[in-house]
Amino acid sequence: MYDRILVPTDGSEGAERAIEHALSLAEVHGATVHGLYAVEPVYSTETGTAEAVAALEDAGERAVASLAEAAEARNVAAVTDVRRGTPHQMILDYAEEEGIDVIVMGTEGRTGLSRYLVGSVAEKVVRLSDVPVLTVRAEPAEE
Numbered sequence: 001m002y003d004r005i006l007v008p009t010d011g012s013e014g015a016e017r018a019i020e021h022a023l024s025l026a027e028v029h030g031a032t033v034h035g036l037y038a039v040e041p042v043y044s045t046e047t048g049t050a051e052a053v054a055a056l057e058d059a060g061e062r063a064v065a066s067l068a069e070a071a072e073a074r075n076v077a078a079v080t081d082v083r084r085g086t087p088h089q090m091i092l093d094y095a096e097e098e099g100i101d102v103i104v105m106g107t108e109g110r111t112g113l114s115r116y117l118v119g120s121v122a123e124k125v126v127r128l129s130d131v132p133v134l135t136v137r138a139e140p141a142e143e
Helices: 013-029 049-073 087-098 112-118 121-128
Strands: 004-008 032-039 078-084 102-107 133-137
Touching (some): 013 102, 078 087, 102 121
Parallel strands (some): 004 102
16 A cells, blocks of 8 residues: 655654654555755855755754664665755655655644644645645644
């Protein structure tokens, strides 16, 4: 059912929980996990912008390396990539380019005004994706 599983990561707790779900799915289905980190474009003429972007790319490399290590520990094949662009669009583009079967991604659980003002990468991906999207809450729901 699932041969290629995409798990976007930003190194957050929510992303780490999503990685665990993606790896579990991959184990069951014998799938390859694709780890993707999207570096948000920075438009500025300020000094230090290039260094800031380089730092974001380094953070991305660390995040996908962590995913690859977790996959290797569970004997799951993994492919990783760091790309520059708007996160939700990079996720959708990658899914189409790589023939992804399912996207597994974390959510931060924003509500109210912060959700309205900030929006959600996961929400945009859910609305626009042509493939199923499994969302994983950053923290388990309290009972």
